[in-house]
Amino acid sequence: MVTAWRARLATMTDRRQRHVNQALMRIPRRAESTDRYTLATTYVAAGSFSAMLNSEDHQILYGRRGTGKTHALLYLSDLVERTGDVPVYVDLRTIGSAGGLYADSTLTPSTRGTHLLVDTMEAIHEELLSVAMERDIADPDALLAAMDALVDASTAVEVVGEVEAETRSGEKESAGAAVELFASMKPGLRFSAGQRRTARAESRLLRTGVERHHVLFGPLGRALRAVTKALRPSRLWLLLDEWSSLPLELQPLLADLLRRSVLPVPGVSVKIAAIERRSRFFLPSGGDYLGIEVGSDAASAVSLDDFMIFDHTQNRAQEFFGQLFYNHAGPKLATMVREPPVDATAFVDEAFRRGAFGELVRAAEGVPRDAINIAALAAQHANAEPIGIAEVRNAAKDWFLRDKQNALTVNEPARRTLQLLVDEIVGVRRSRTFVLDQLGYAAYETIDELYDARLLHLLRRGIVDPHQPGRLYDGFAIDYGCYVSLLLVGDQTFRVRDRGNWISSPKGVPPDGFSLTRVVVDLPGLLGEPGRGPGPG
Known part of the structure; x- marks a missing residue:
């Protein structure tokens, strides 16, 4: 009797654990595949980011792939709509023919730029038309008249070269x-x-x-003013996502349209999500400039990557990711089991063995999409058991090989640079963090490419050497996936000492007697002269 009861209890426990793991595996990987209500209820803000994003200032939101830019904009869209304002969300990948006409080098930049501006205004007009049809507007007739004027003004926009x-x-x-x-x-x-x-x-x-360009905007600014006047007292929030999907040479043209015709209009807030190193908002042009000058035309540029740098000693990273997993997996789990976990702490305790969740947070390196994918793979490995450290490490290795390393197969210089850095930092120094001279590494495109690929992680900008205050340094970390294989095989000689823990501390001050000049990586010596790439292996 007792044996049968224990067997039944074990079966129930296995079934419950399997459901917990299935809930982790079912978390959506991309925000655009999720409905707006779910996005609003699952969003987790890092620090004061939500309050900063919700300001009425024009802002550029920077972040690498997977840091949550789209989720943040869609969350903001839902938030301002619930307060009575009017959000207009535009995915720039989907307007016109972003992958065709805009990138067609056989057409002149003037032609491509004109189509881009007109298509963008057309997308904004379509979103406003939905607002006019679905929302209770104080003066709908004035709004429709203003939108007609907006259509006419949009067709008058032209790029002249x-x-x-x-x-x-x-x-x-x-x-x-x-x-x-x-x-x-x-x-x-x-x-x-x-x-x-x-x-x-x-x-x-x-x-x-x-070839230099200027943009003829015609009456576009007046038409937008008429639109915002018709929407009063509601505020118009223009949310432009996937800016970096546009060809680099056309981006200043669209930015110039925003600067001259949208940013000066009262009652409008503009938020742009972009990948920093794949964006060009500003272009000098004959004593003037095309585009947006950050800090002047746009009030600020906010980096999600900076907000996702956590002080690990205070468990902020674990708190953030614990809430992230609970918000996404909790509602699914509630439909699968009785008495689901009541909060994030209870969920983490049930889903992970001791030490495993901390290892997962470490493997994610502050990137939510990486954390979600590693957790899903680890849950798959664990099956009907709680996730342990071994499952996290195997999942991190699989994700690294499947996603991150695969991105370097067509970029031999970046792959070679990563190999040399791992050999030096992990192999020789037995560390995962390192320091680069800001001016020095700016000459090496492969460093930026590895950062964009989430294989290097920027922990702290602008570190000052007291002995050479005129020189600034940046602190980086090697991605967890680059050395996880050594952890899996149990190499007793491999111990990551993390001498650079001070880089991610709140103050970012090195310990007494620490010399930056001794730990800075000599890129010319390691990789060769700038522009030539790494030497032969």
């Missing part, structure tokens, strides 16, 4: 003398003599160079 100028100057001089005799006699006599001299001088000056 100038690439060649020609100047001609010249003079013509003519002088002559002639004498003619004529006698009317029967045999006839005619004599003529003359002389004429013509001189022409001409100079031709032809200027050629890089």
